Amino acid sequence: TENYCIAAVEALGCGLPVLMSDKVNIHPMVTAAGAGYVEGDDAAGCARLIARWRETPAEKWEEMRGRARTCFGKNFSIVDTYRRYLEALGRAAARPATNEI
Numbered sequence: 001t002e003n004y005c006i007a008a009v010e011a012l013g014c015g016l017p018v019l020m021s022d023k024v025n026i027h028p029m030v031t032a033a034g035a036g037y038v039e040g041d042d043a044a045g046c047a048r049l050i051a052r053w054r055e056t057p058a059e060k061w062e063e064m065r066g067r068a069r070t071c072f073g074k075n076f077s078i079v080d081t082y083r084r085y086l087e088a089l090g091r092a093a094a095r096p097a098t099n100e101i
Contacts, residue, residue, distance in 0.1 A: 008036075012072035017064035019049045026075070033071035035064060 004025055008018045018036035020027055022045075027038045037052045039045035056064075074080065 009072065009076050012036075012068045012076065015065045015069045017061065017068050019053060021045060029071060029075045033067050033074070035068040035071040 005020060008020055011018050012035055018030060020036065020038055021041035022038050023041040030036045031038050037049055039048045
């Protein structure tokens with residue numbers, strides 16, 4: 001398991017739907033976007049992922065490819081990351097100053 005699966009993010013950026021366990025922290029974004037399949041982190045979950053992958057019609061994979069690109073653009077692109085970074089800095093700057101670190 002990984003808390004943040006960079007290989008999955010790279011796949012999304014290439015427009016590839018992903019298969020992952022529910023132990024990867026980005027799985028809610030993948031599920032919400034319809035950009036792949038998520039199952040439990042055990043042998044049964046792995047078997048379900050493979051079965052779902054094999055049973056998915058080609059036209060659905062094409063739809064999922066588009067959703068994978070959208071998921072990447074919305075959640076993982078450098079532009080989005082920079083925007084969220086600036087928002088976090090703005091929130092931090094708006095807080096009252098304290099002597100605590």
